[in-house]
Amino acid sequence: MEKTIANTVLKVNEEGYLTDFSQWNQEVGSAIAQEANIGMTARHWEVIAYLQREFKNEVPLSIRRIGKSGVVDIKEFYQLFPMAPLKTASKIAGIPKPVSCI
Amino acid sequence: MSQDNGEVRKMMIILSKATLENVYAAFVLANGARMEGIEAELFFTFFGLEAVHKKKLEHLxxxxxxxxxxxxxxxxxxxxxxxxxxxxxxxxxxxxxxxxDVHEFLDILKASGVKLWACKLAMDMFHYKREDLYDDMDGVLTVGDFYKQGTGAGTHMLFV
Known part of the structure; x- marks a missing residue:
């Protein structure tokens, strides 16, 4: 599928996750965040950068790992991305939807 | 307004057993709900109380x-x-x-916004005091109080 985000035509899956991370930039991330009603702050971007690092290192994401990341604790993670934090943050980060149940 | 379109908005999960497989089932369901943006509350009753009993929760x-x-x-x-x-x-x-493990899982649930309630009747029956339980419990409730917590469209109740 294709979707125009931030005036760029991007490849996405049916749930709106980017399928080609190389197409991601901060403008794209901001636009996706806006769709999810999240106003991005420097703190949000720190977390997004962490998720992208984990993705590049092929580490599967889970709430438990986030809590142990040293970047953000679980409570703050839920405050930053209140509805479905791991899914929302992954979508903004341009990485695939996490498959973890924990 | 709050029209019920069949969407799950809140999971009220009652845990009545203390076998590890049941405790984990309830915890995973509650945590999984939060991960999807669904509210979740856990009610620990009868043997389920052992999952939040400080001295017992590590030995399930x-x-x-x-x-x-x-x-x-x-x-x-x-x-x-x-x-x-x-x-x-x-x-x-x-x-x-x-x-x-069980203790860390409780910490994760709590940090994720899951409410943890102990059943008053079961507390009385087992002679447990508030201080015997996990520190971050949200309180001790009667069944009626727990039902009231579940008020609203899109609430589902599960008995484990």
Whole structure:
């Protein structure tokens, strides 16, 4: 599928996750965040950068790992991305939807 | 306004057992709800209270008797040490799939915004005091109070 985000035509899956991370930039991330009603702050971007690092290192994401990341604790993670934090943050980060149940 | 379109908005999960497989089922369901943006509350009643009892929560066991999925004869499951062995094996597997232990799981649930309630009747029955329980409990409720917590469209209740 294709979707125009931030005036760029991007490849996405049916749930709106980017399928080609190389197409991601901060403008794209901001636009996706806006769709999810999240106003991005420097703190949000720190977390997004962490998720992208984990993705590049092929580490599967889970709430438990986030809590142990040293970047953000679980409570703050839920405050930053209140509805479905791991899914929302992954979508903004341009990485695939996490498959973890924990 | 709050029109019910069939969407799940809140999970009210009642945990009545203290076998490890049931405790984890309830915890995973509650945590999974939060991960999807669904509210979740846990009500610990009868033996389920052991999952939040400070001295007991680290020592919960898998049931080896009366559990056909263990694929062992019931007589064998009753032998001394069998439960400990099955529990040990299950804990090893859970560590492998990044599953936290009971105490850490409670911390995760709490940080994720899950409400943890102890059942008043069961507390009285087992002579438990508030200080016997996990520190971050949200309180002790009657069944009626718990139902009231579930008010609103899109609330579902689960008995584990």
């Amino acid at each position: 066991h898998v049931a080896t008797v009366g559990n056909p999925a263990m694929h062992m004869p019931t007589m064998l499951g009753g032998l001394p040490g069998m439960e400990a062995l099955a529990t040990h094996m299950m804990k090893k597997e859970m560590e492998r799939i990044d599953m936290p």
